[in-house]
Amino acid sequence: xxxxxxxxxxxxxxxxxxxxxxxxxxxxxxxxxxxxxxxxxxxxxxxxxxxxxxxxxxxxxxxxxxxxxxxxxxxxxxxxxxxxxxxxxxxxxxxxxxxxxxxxxxxxxxxxxxxxxxxxxxxxxxxxxxxxxxxxxxxxxxxxxxxxxxxxxxxxxxxxxxxxxxxxxxxxxxxxxxxxxxxxxxxxxxxxxxxxxxxxxxxxxxxxxxxxxxxxxxxxxxxxxxxxxxxxxxxxxxxxxxxxxxxxxxxxxxxxx
Amino acid sequence: xxxxxxxxxxxxxxxxxxxxxxxxxxxxxxxxxxxxxxxxxxxxxxxxxxxxxxxxxxxxxxxxxxxxxxxxxxxxxxxxxxxxxxxxxxxxxxxxxxxxxxxxxxxxxxxxxxxxxxxxxxxxxxxxxxxxxxxxxxxxxxxxxxxxxxxxxxxxxxxxxxxxxxxxxxxxxxxxxxxxxxxxxxxxxxxxxxxxxxxxxxxxxxxxxxxxxxxxxxxxxxxxxxxxxxxxxxxxxxxxxxxxxxxxxxxxxxxxxxxxxxxxxxxxxxxxxxxxxxxxx
Numbered sequence: 018x019x020x021x022x023x024x025x026x027x028x029x030x031x032x033x034x035x036x037x038x039x040x041x042x043x044x045x046x047x048x049x050x051x052x053x054x055x056x057x058x059x060x061x062x063x064x065x066x067x068x069x070x071x072x073x074x075x076x077x078x079x080x081x082x083x084x085x086x087x088x089x090x091x092x093x094x095x096x097x098x099x100x101x102x103x104x105x106x107x108x109x110x111x112x113x114x115x116x117x118x119x120x121x122x123x124x125x126x127x128x129x130x131x132x133x134x135x136x137x138x139x140x141x142x143x144x145x146x147x148x149x150x151x152x153x154x155x156x157x158x159x160x161x162x163x164x165x166x167x168x169x170x171x172x173x174x175x176x177x178x179x180x181x182x183x184x185x186x187x188x189x190x191x192x193x194x195x196x197x198x199x200x201x202x203x204x205x206x207x208x209x210x211x212x213x214x215x216x217x218x219x220x221x222x223x224x225x226x227x228x229x230x231x232x233x234x235x236x237x238x239x240x241x242x243x244x245x246x247x248x249x250x251x252x253x254x255x256x257x258x259x260x261x262x263x264x265x266x267x268x269x270x271x272x273x274x
Numbered sequence: 275x276x277x278x279x280x281x282x283x284x285x286x287x288x289x290x291x292x293x294x295x296x297x298x299x300x301x302x303x304x305x306x307x308x309x310x311x312x313x314x315x316x317x318x319x320x321x322x323x324x325x326x327x328x329x330x331x332x333x334x335x336x337x338x339x340x341x342x343x344x345x346x347x348x349x350x351x352x353x354x355x356x357x358x359x360x361x362x363x364x365x366x367x368x369x370x371x372x373x374x375x376x377x378x379x380x381x382x383x384x385x386x387x388x389x390x391x392x393x394x395x396x397x398x399x400x401x402x403x404x405x406x407x408x409x410x411x412x413x414x415x416x417x418x419x420x421x422x423x424x425x426x427x428x429x430x431x432x433x434x435x436x437x438x439x440x441x442x443x444x445x446x447x448x449x450x451x452x453x454x455x456x457x458x459x460x461x462x463x464x465x466x467x468x469x470x471x472x473x474x475x476x477x478x479x480x481x482x483x484x485x486x487x488x489x490x491x492x493x494x495x496x497x498x499x500x501x502x503x504x505x506x507x508x509x510x511x512x513x514x515x516x517x518x519x520x521x522x523x524x525x526x527x528x529x530x531x532x533x534x535x536x537x538x539x540x541x542x543x544x545x546x547x548x549x550x551x552x553x554x555x
Contacts, residue, residue, distance in 0.1 A: 018422050020341035027382065028373045040421070048486055049417025049455060053380050060379030094377040095308050097335020140313035143395050167314065209315045224448060 031057055032093065040143060061089040069129045071185045072110070084113060100137065104130065119261060124171070124178035128202055131169035132186075135204045135211045138167035143207060145261035149253065157235035162262040164227055167206040170261075172221045174199040179215060186213070207260030209246065209249035214259050219247035277516045278362060280326045283535055285523075289319055291530040294328065298505045299541055301328040301407045303520050307335050308494070309359075310351045320359060330363040330474065331356060331445075337372035338397045338411070339384050345372065349404045353508065356405055363474055363518070364410035365410040366401070368394070368431065379415045385422035386430045395437040402438065410473045412443035415493035416452035428466040441473035441478065444517075451480050451491040460506055469514050477507055477540060478522040496525035498536060507540075511547040519544060 018040070026041040031054055036042040044050055065085040066073055069121050073081040088109045094102040107126035116123075120213075145164050152160060164170075172178070177195060179202035184191050201216040203224075224242035226236035240247055256262055279299030290312055292302065293514060302323055309320050333352065334346050356364060369381035385388055402408055411434060413427060425433070431442055444467060453460035479497030483490035498519065499507075511517060518541045523533055 018385055018387075020384060020387070020393060021338075023372045023384055024341055024370060027384075028376065028378060031378055031382075043416055044420070047418050048483070048490055052374075052417045052483075052490070052492055054381060056380040059380045066380075094379070096377050097337075097372065097379075098310055098348075099377075099379060100308060100311070136314055137311040137312060137316070138296065166312070177467055206314060209318060 026032065030043075033090070057192070058089060060099065061094060062086055064094070064102045068100070068133050069106060069126055070102045071129050071182050072106075072126050074185045075122065075125060075181070076116075076143070080115075084110065084116065087113065099131070103133075106130070121173070121176035121178055121181060124173040124176055125182050127171050127173075128178060128182040128204075131171055131202070131204045132213075135167045135169050135206050138206070139264045141166050143205075144257065144262050144264055145253065145256050145260075151258060158237075159232050161230060161232055161265040162227055163230070163265050164224055165205060165261055165263050167204075167211075168224070168259075168261045170202065170206045170216055170221055170224050172199065172201040172216075172218060178202075179213075183213060189273060198229055203256075203259055203261060205259045205261050212259065214255060216255075217247060217252065218245060219244040219249070220252050220256065223256070225260065230265065246253065279516065280537045281328075281400045281518065281520045282332070282537050283520065283522050284320075284323060284329075285527055287527055288530045288533070289323075292323060295530075295534065297534060297538065297541070299544070301330065301520075301538070302516065303330040303332050305524075306331045306333050306352055306355050309355060310348075313464045315510035316359070316473070319509065324359050327354055328357055329360040330518075331359065331361045332412075332520075333364070333366045334381070335371050335379075336366045336397075336401065337370045337385060338366055338401065339368060339382075339390065339394050340370040340373055340397075341390075341393055342373075344397055344401055349401060350506065352404075353404050356407070363408065363410055363441075364405060365474060366410055367412045367414055368427075369414045369435075381415060381420055383420055385420055386425040386427065387422060388424050391425065391430060391437075393435055398434060398438045398440050408438075408440050410441035410443040410474065411501065412445050413446040413467075413475065414446055414452075415445075416456050417490065417492075419456060420487065421491070422443060426466065428463060428468065432468040435471040436467055440471075442468065442471045443476060444469075444472045444510065445476045445478070446479040446510060447476065447480055447503050448493060450500070450503050450506060451493045454490070454491045456486070461509075464510060465484075472510075472517055475507065475510065475517050475519040476522055477503060477519060484537060508543055511543060514547075514549050516544040 026037050030041050030045050062082050063083040088106055092105050107123045110126050111123040177200045179200045201221050203214045203216040219240040223236045223240040226239040278301035281301035284302040284304045309316055334452045367381045371378050411474050447459050449463055477499045478495045479499050481497055482488045482493050
């Protein structure tokens with residue numbers, strides 16, 4: 018048999034498709050076939066459980082693994098980097114009927130995904146408050162900063178996803194009087210480990226603008242448009258202390274003829 | 275740095291102990307897939323370990339036995355990691371796991387045909403070209419009787435060595451488990467194995483299938499090495515002399531000290547297997 022034909026038949030059977038040929042049925046009938054099927058499914062589910070620990074804590078391991086199995090069938094991994102697998106899991110949960118009673122679950126899943134991306138992203142040296150102190154007031158508005166490659170941020174309009182996520186990640190009891198309104202999160206990796214901070218709506222708008230290479234003045238305008246009452250100086254302090262920003266290429270490059 | 279004797283798979287749970295451990299001949303093996311990150315703490319951990327001990331990269335997803343070339347992007351990332359870590363050995367499996375854009379996280383079997391040999395030799399050669407070094411190929415665990423083999427596995431591996439210059443990674447537990455599951459003699463398999471090409475040996479634990487019992491052993495890496503596997507191992511190294519040996523434990527991780535005790539047993543066996551001339555020095 019050609020290797021391609023064998024791999025077409027074997028992989029289809031592993032993924033639970035109806036056998037294409039008698040030789041596939043014969044392999045499936047051997048007790049050893051289940052070892053491969055179980056190993057493949059377990060490998061994918063284990064990867065999702067490792068990447069979505071907060072979701073798993075919220076729903077319990079049995080529920081999580083059943084949901085993960087459904088996701089694996091819908092969107093199996095595309096390559097061997099299982100630590101990156103599951104980018105679409107939050108979207109999957111949003112449409113997963115058994116999760117309908119937990120409407121905040123996709124937003125919590127997105128924060129788990131932010132953690133994974135932050136953990137695996139490239140290294141870079143962030144700018145701190147000293148950078149800000151060195152800037153001339155006249156040119157500061159035209160300066161540009163980029164989000165650190167490891168910085169991730171998210172905003173949830175309907176649910177306190179960050180408060181829920183954080184309390185589970187830190188093993189804290191939920192605040193007794195949890196204000197059930199939207200919130201935002203910033204995840205950064207200023208040194209070796211991933212850290213997290215609350216992020217106001219203005220901060221989300223500011224980072225979105227920086228990610229589009231806008232000037233600090235334009236980014237500040239966006240931030241204040243998102244929340245006219247925002248304390249911009251405090252926000253800059255939060256972002257700089259968290260290591261959320263890095264310098265862009267030297268601005269002079271654009272001005273040279 | 276002492277020559278590597280017996281090593282352990284590096285687990286994040288044991289990272290601090292791994293960093294501090296000074297057992298003679300100790301080395302570490304990792305799955306490169308867990309370190310193909312752009313940056314961050316994982317790579318920093320690996321580099322800190324590498325500064326103290328030899329490290330080997332043992333890939334699980336290159337899918338060399340697929341009827342397709344290995345993924346070029348994956349190979350490029352693996353090569354970049356190998357340049358960064360400078361591993362003592364890079365190894366992969368005689369198996370496939372990626373097919374038509376889907377990854378099936380296992381080490382899957384295939385009929386060992388002449389055409390498969392040609393394809394896999396080409397895939398190994400391409401990998402070695404990109405990595406600029408020979409790799410070692412591991413004998414997989416078997417659970418299925420498959421029709422249509424043109425080659426015995428030992429002959430197939432010997433021919434891959436001859437055609438590509440690759441080395442071999444002999445997993446003694448896989449031999450024991452496969453011999454049990456498919457009903458062949460582990461002893462006869464090892465007698466036919468091209469031992470001259472073995473660059474590394476793996477040892478691991480297995481367990482019996484919960485329903486079928488000992489009729490179906492599972493290569494689960496979740497238990498201590500079985501006495502029968504130790505016995506086969508000692509026979510192998512009596513013939514090969516000392517070969518770097520790795521103990522794999524991926525599930526039900528015990529305390530680090532327990533893994534180290536198993537490693538020390540392999541270390542003592544390797545020291546006893548020193549050829550006469552080396553032992554006199």
